[in-house]
Structure formats: C-alpha cells, structure tokens
Amino acid sequence: MGSETQPPVVPVVDLSSENMKPGTDAWLLACKKVQHALEEFGCFEAVYKKDTLETQNSIFSAIKDFCDLPLETKMQKTSDKPLHSYFGRNPLFPHDFSTGIENPETVEGVQKFTSIMWPAGNERFRESVHSFSRMLIELDQMVTRMVFDIYGVQRLYDSHKASTTYQLRCIEYQIQAIQQTDKSDVRLFPHTDKGFTTILHQNEVNGLQIKTRAGQRIDYAPSSPSSFIVFAADVLMAWSNDRVYASEHQVIMKEEKTRYSVALFSYKNGIVQVPEELVDDKHPLRYKPFDQFDYLRFFQTEEAQKIKHPIKAYCGI
Numbered sequence: 434m435g436s437e438t439q440p441p442v443v444p445v446v447d448l449s450s451e452n453m454k455p456g457t458d459a460w461l462l463a464c465k466k467v468q469h470a471l472e473e474f475g476c477f478e479a480v481y482k483k484d485t486l487e488t489q490n491s492i493f494s495a496i497k498d499f500c501d502l503p504l505e506t507k508m509q510k511t512s513d514k515p516l517h518s519y520f521g522r523n524p525l526f527p528h529d530f531s532t533g534i535e536n537p538e539t540v541e542g543v544q545k546f547t548s549i550m551w552p553a554g555n556e557r558f559r560e561s562v563h564s565f566s567r568m569l570i571e572l573d574q575m576v577t578r579m580v581f582d583i584y585g586v587q588r589l590y591d592s593h594k595a596s597t598t599y600q601l602r603c604i605e606y607q608i609q610a611i612q613q614t615d616k617s618d619v620r621l622f623p624h625t626d627k628g629f630t631t632i633l634h635q636n637e638v639n640g641l642q643i644k645t646r647a648g649q650r651i652d653y654a655p656s657s658p659s660s661f662i663v664f665a666a667d668v669l670m671a672w673s674n675d676r677v678y679a680s681e682h683q684v685i686m687k688e689e690k691t692r693y694s695v696a697l698f699s700y701k702n703g704i705v706q707v708p709e710e711l712v713d714d715k716h717p718l719r720y721k722p723f724d725q726f727d728y729l730r731f732f733q734t735e736e737a738q739k740i741k742h743p744i745k746a747y748c749g750i
C-alpha cells in the first residue's frame with residue numbers, strides 16, 4: 434500500500450536572493466517557510482551568500498590556529514558574562530573545547546580576543562573571524578526581522594536589534610577523545626540553546642542531531658559546504674509565548690575525524706517580555722518578564738542543568 438513515512442528532514446530556506454527585502458513576494462514566501470520551520474523543527478537550514486565560500490573556509494583555518502595554542506593560553510579567555518569564556522572539559526563538554534569571542538562584529542571585539550591569544554598579533558585570524566561574523570550577523574538580522582514580521586510585531590524590531598549582542602563560539606571535537614572514552618560517542622549532551630537565536634556552521638564532519646517538536650530525531654547533514662543552520666533558542670521561545678519551539682539538539686560523533694563548528698549566539702540586553710500581540714485567549718501568558726543574562730547565570734547552576742526545561746523553571750507561569 435506504500436504508506437511508508439519518510440524520515441523528516443530539516444527544512445531548507447533560500448535567503449540568498451538579492452530581492453529578499455521586507456514586503457516583497459520572495460520575503461513573504463520565505464517568512465511562511467521560516468514560521469513553519471521554527472514552530473515545528475525549531476530550526477532550518479539557510480542558504481545564504483554562496484559566493485563567500487572562501488570566507489567560510491578561512492574560518493576553519495582560523496579556528497585551527499586557535500585550537501593549536503597551548504591550553505594555558507586558551508584558558509586566558511575569561512569573561513564576566515556567563516557562558517562566554519573558554520570551556521575545556523566540563524559536564525556539558527566532557528571531551529571538547531570551545532571559546533567565545535564577544536562582540537565579533539566589531540574590530541575592537543575581535544582585536545581584544547586576538548591580542549590575548551597572540552600578543553604579537555594574528556592578522557589571518559582577526560580578518561577571517563571579523564568578516565565571517567559580520568556575514569552571520571547580517572543573516573541573523575534578516576531572520577530576526579522575519580520573525581518580528583511573522584508575528585505582527587514589526588514595531589518592536591528596531592529596539593530589539595539595538596539591544597542585541599553577539600558571541601561567536603569556536604568549537605573543536607577532538608578525535609582522540611573517542612578513543613579515550615568507553616562511553617558512547619555523544620559529545621555534546623541534548624540541550625536547547627540559551628540565547629535568542631543561534632546560527633551554526635560546521636566543517637565536513639557531521640554529528641549534529643536535532644529533535645523536532647513532534648519528538649522525531651534527525652541526523653543533520655548540511656546540503657552544501659556553505660550551509661548554515663539557524664536555531665530558535667530558549668529566549669525566542671519564551672518571547673514568542675511558546676509559538677516557536679526551541680530545538681533540542683546534541684552532537685554524536687560517528688567519524689574518526691575532528692569536527693569543527695562555529696556558532697553565533699545572539700542575546701538580548703535588558704528585559705525580555707512577551708509582546709502583548711502574542712497573548713490572547715488561546716495563548717495565555719506563559720512567561721514572566723526576565724533578564725536574559727540573569728537566565729544564563731541561573732543556567733550555570735548544577736541544579737538548573739539537570740532540569741528538562743530550565744527556561745520554564747526560571748520564568749514560566
């Protein structure tokens with residue numbers, strides 16, 4: 434009878450057209466796809482700026498430059514913001530390493546990080562992190578603007594944009610760790626991201642697994658080397674009063690190769706509050722107003738990391 438159901442795939446949305454401007458037919462069509470993707474999958478693959486493949490490749494050379502530094506140097510990246518410093522082995526990242534570059538869209542932000550890691554400078558790193566971050570932020574702003582259009586709250590977009598800050602995290606999943614551990618190859622445990630949005634780009638080593646709102650798991654393989662995956666994170670889910678689903682995801686390594694990924698996390702400064710347009714009889718208010726960075730501090734506690742939906746425990750009604 435041929436009623437086999439196909440496994441779900443992460444929706445792909447092409448945002449690369451020059452005509453992708455608010456109000457155009459192309460924009461409205463993309464908004465529909467983005468809405469479906471964010472509500473059902475909590476993520477989508479964005480096709481964006483294929484012509485900048487070179488920028489995208491140079492980011493991985495830059496990450497390797499960083500990974501090759503001695504541990505003591507890497508550990509010098511600290512931050513007064515929660516979840517922004519260097520992570521070595523810890524319960525969330527048992528075998529892997531990552532570091533955060535704050536305000537990567539500004540020359541000063543990248544320079545500050547570069548001069549801690551390479552006091553004599555590293556032009557290649559500085560240049561490629563800066564241009565890559567600017568491209569990702571452009572994409573993030575386009576997607577966020579779409580989200581505000583989708584839910585009819587365009588009036589709030591400019592102030593949201595002005596209060597957004599970014600962190601670029603460079604992540605390395607080393608091959609040696611697979612051999613060192615007798616546990617499974619789960620390298621990053623299931624989680625939702627803790628900011629507003631995340632945009633992730635990876636090298637050729639797959640491993641990202643995504644759980645849809647309906648509970649189906651997808652082993653994600655990018656459709657091209659220039660693909661980006663856009664995730665809705667906890668703060669966007671709360672802001673949308675649960676219309677958007679914050680995608681649960683994890684990393685399971687199956688190949689004996691080093692995986693590199695780079696993630697742009699967006700955060701909103703100030704108080705996050707569900708817009709009144711998103712509260713009605715069918716959607717009663719589900720979250721109290723909260724401070725995004727205070728939520729990150731809450732999540733840093735061991736108890737919070739054991740909770741299934743920390744955002745609900747933190748500010749849910």
Ligand SMILES: O=C(O)CCC(=O)C(=O)O
Pocket residue numbers: 602604621626633635641682683684694696
């Ligand atoms: O490396 C990956 O593909 C996933 C990284 C991730 O989920 C995270 O850093 O939150």
Ligand SMILES: [Fe+2]
Pocket residue numbers: 624625626682
């Ligand atoms: Fe994540």
